[in-house]
Amino acid sequence: MSTKKTKKKSQWHDIWRQLKKNKLAVISLFVLIALILIAILAPVLAPYSYKTQDVVNANAGSSAEHLLGTDKLGRDILSRLLYGSRASLIMGFSAIAIGAIIGIAIGAISGYFGGWTDNIIMRLLDIYQAIPMLLLCIALAAVLGPSLRNAIIALGVGMVPGYARMMRASVMTVRGKEFVESAKSKNCSTVRIILKHIIPNAIGPMIVQITMGVGSCILSGAALSFIGLGVQAPTAEWGAMISDARASLRQYPTQALYPGLCVMISVLACNLLGDGLRDALDPRLRN
Amino acid sequence: MNPLLEVKNLKKYFKTGGGMLHAVDNVSFTLDEGKTLGVVGESGCGKSTLGRTVLHLLEPTDGQIFFQGKDITNPSRKELRQLRENMQIIFQDPFSSLDPRKTVSEAIMEPLIVRGGMSKADMQAKTRELMDTVGLAARLEHSYPHELDGGRRQRIGIACALALEPKFIVCDEPVSALDVSIQAQVINLMLDLQEQRGLSYMFVTHDLSVVKYISDDILVMYLGQVVEKAPADELFSNTLHPYSKALLSAIPVPKYPNNAQRILLKGEITSPINPKPGCRFAARCRYATEACSKPQTLVECSPGHFIACCRYKEIQEHKEDNENA
Numbered sequence: 001m002s003t004k005k006t007k008k009k010s011q012w013h014d015i016w017r018q019l020k021k022n023k024l025a026v027i028s029l030f031v032l033i034a035l036i037l038i039a040i041l042a043p044v045l046a047p048y049s050y051k052t053q054d055v056v057n058a059n060a061g062s063s064a065e066h067l068l069g070t071d072k073l074g075r076d077i078l079s080r081l082l083y084g085s086r087a088s089l090i091m092g093f094s095a096i097a098i099g100a101i102i103g104i105a106i107g108a109i110s111g112y113f114g115g116w117t118d119n120i121i122m123r124l125l126d127i128y129q130a131i132p133m134l135l136l137c138i139a140l141a142a143v144l145g146p147s148l149r150n151a152i153i154a155l156g157v158g159m160v161p162g163y164a165r166m167m168r169a170s171v172m173t174v175r176g177k178e179f180v181e182s183a184k185s186k187n188c189s190t191v192r193i194i195l196k197h198i199i200p201n202a203i204g205p206m207i208v209q210i211t212m213g214v215g216s217c218i219l220s221g222a223a224l225s226f227i228g229l230g231v232q233a234p235t236a237e238w239g240a241m242i243s244d245a246r247a248s249l250r251q252y253p254t255q256a257l258y259p260g261l262c263v264m265i266s267v268l269a270c271n272l273l274g275d276g277l278r279d280a281l282d283p284r285l286r287n
Numbered sequence: 288m289n290p291l292l293e294v295k296n297l298k299k300y301f302k303t304g305g306g307m308l309h310a311v312d313n314v315s316f317t318l319d320e321g322k323t324l325g326v327v328g329e330s331g332c333g334k335s336t337l338g339r340t341v342l343h344l345l346e347p348t349d350g351q352i353f354f355q356g357k358d359i360t361n362p363s364r365k366e367l368r369q370l371r372e373n374m375q376i377i378f379q380d381p382f383s384s385l386d387p388r389k390t391v392s393e394a395i396m397e398p399l400i401v402r403g404g405m406s407k408a409d410m411q412a413k414t415r416e417l418m419d420t421v422g423l424a425a426r427l428e429h430s431y432p433h434e435l436d437g438g439r440r441q442r443i444g445i446a447c448a449l450a451l452e453p454k455f456i457v458c459d460e461p462v463s464a465l466d467v468s469i470q471a472q473v474i475n476l477m478l479d480l481q482e483q484r485g486l487s488y489m490f491v492t493h494d495l496s497v498v499k500y501i502s503d504d505i506l507v508m509y510l511g512q513v514v515e516k517a518p519a520d521e522l523f524s525n526t527l528h529p530y531s532k533a534l535l536s537a538i539p540v541p542k543y544p545n546n547a548q549r550i551l552l553k554g555e556i557t558s559p560i561n562p563k564p565g566c567r568f569a570a571r572c573r574y575a576t577e578a579c580s581k582p583q584t585l586v587e588c589s590p591g592h593f594i595a596c597c598r599y600k601e602i603q604e605h606k607e608d609n610e611n612a
């Protein structure tokens with residue numbers, strides 16, 4: 001038991017050691033951790049509540065009182081940004097979790113069994129993918145009502161075909177390898193082969209896509225909120241904040257700039273971390 | 288005594304766009320306990336398919352397989368599980384037959400975990416014992432396959448195959464991906480294991496010098512069919528089939544001047560898809576006549592020596608004439 005534990009620990013240690021070599025990935029990791037901490041600690045960090053209105057000071061610039069100024073309703077932008085990270089991160093991580101788990105399961109089954117199973121699943125996904133994602137989200141929001149939860153479901157479901165397709169391609173290259181046949185000859189059940197041999201070997205390219213997907217989900221979530229289908233006022237969300245600032249973009253560009261920067265930084269951090277993780281997770285690239 | 292393994296008229300066809308591909312066609316053989324059957328032939332002659340079909344990694348199209356006297360042609364799920372504990376395979380390429388994400392001990396332990404019924408400590412002890420048996424140092428147990436050289440990887444493959452203590456192992460070109468110096472080590476290891484454990488091997492290879500060294504009986508295959516079957520010594524001293532002769536003449540002889548005559552085959556290998564009846568080698572055979580277009584049967588020309596060539600007697604005489612002249 002104890003040997004197993006030390007070994008597992010050393011495996012993670014190994015990955016961390018590899019990841020450390022990639023400076024950008026480490027910085028990204030810290031940025032993401034900081035974002036998560038900010039999301040958790042928002043009520044402590046924020047100088048004001050996200051919905052306190054200071055109408056006299058509406059559309060104010062930076063000052064000691066309001067570090068990043070206020071929006072058209074006089075709400076403190078810094079506080080709203082801090083609170084907004086909650087909705088954005090929840091949206092990014094939950095949507096990707098839904099999309100990736102369902103997508104990986106479908107892709108693994110499709111790729112491993114091939115033949116008719118594969119044909120039917122792929123044709124269904126083709127039909128599904130022919131529906132534009134944004135329209136699908138709008139339709140879902142119309143049916144379920146616009147809210148954070150429904151935006152997450154819509155985004156997650158929308159990610160499924162992409163991940164399923166990618167997983168399928170990856171699984172198909174792994175399926176033909178001799179070690180799968182070897183596992184079969186060692187009496188491994190199909191479930192065991194898929195879970196223990198196929199998925200661990202096929203998931204490498206997916207890790208990158210999943211981490212990057214968090215970024216794109218934050219982006220799409222912001223877009224959904226921007227068109228009013230995601231988070232509802234007065235809850236703070238970066239996309240909704242950009243949307244609010246749109247009307248007065250010429251006079252007060254910073255109101256849109258700050259949430260935009262937040263989206264950009266978090267998406268970039270996800271992408272760079274994904275890149276670093278791919279290299280670190282593949283034992284063949286280690287040395 | 289019953290033979291350990293008996294294969295009767297085994298057929299494996301694959302459906303392709305152009306028709307049925309006859310990968311293994313009417314192959315029969317028996318294998319006694321503790322013996323080695325060498326299967327030789329050029330690439331694509333169905334020798335690996337034969338091994339995989341016997342192990343039910345591929346389902347046979349037709350024919351029968353008996354293991355320890357029991358018909359195992361259509362095993363139930365449960366029977367197949369039991370069967371696989373007795374029949375294992377060592378793969379050709381240790382680079383692709385090992386899961387790159389499993390350490391040495393994980394790979395060797397896996398068959399034990401799947402079989403179940405052993406405590407974790409017992410499995411670990413068994414794994415160490417197996418590593419020791421195949422000559423892998425204990426310090427390598429947490430290494431990944433890509434960190435090891437080909438010889439060590441193939442030792443892992445052998446340890447995995449031995450984990451369930453099988454009686455019969457199909458060796459699918461187990462040394463052809465290795466350096467020559469390591470080939471000898473691995474073959475000696477396999478011979479030692481055979482002696483200690485009374486294993487039976489079906490040794491699939493295209494390397495004739497290896498097969499001569501290791502086999503009791505040899506099966507020569509051409510395009511899915513057995514063309515000649517004989518005890519190893521007999522086959523090498525009294526080769527009858529023109530194809531076997533050509534094949535054996537390809538063994539390099541470390542001697543100068545080299546007087547051995549190399550028989551070069553001309554022409555393309557016939558397509559295995561929907562083959563015509565008759566000798567499949569006829570198109571490349573210099574002795575081919577009208578008679579060769581009829582189906583050939585395997586006949587016993589001397590005790591234990593089978594040949595599927597209707598003209599072998601004439602060819603033999605022809606050869607003697609040449610020698611007398």
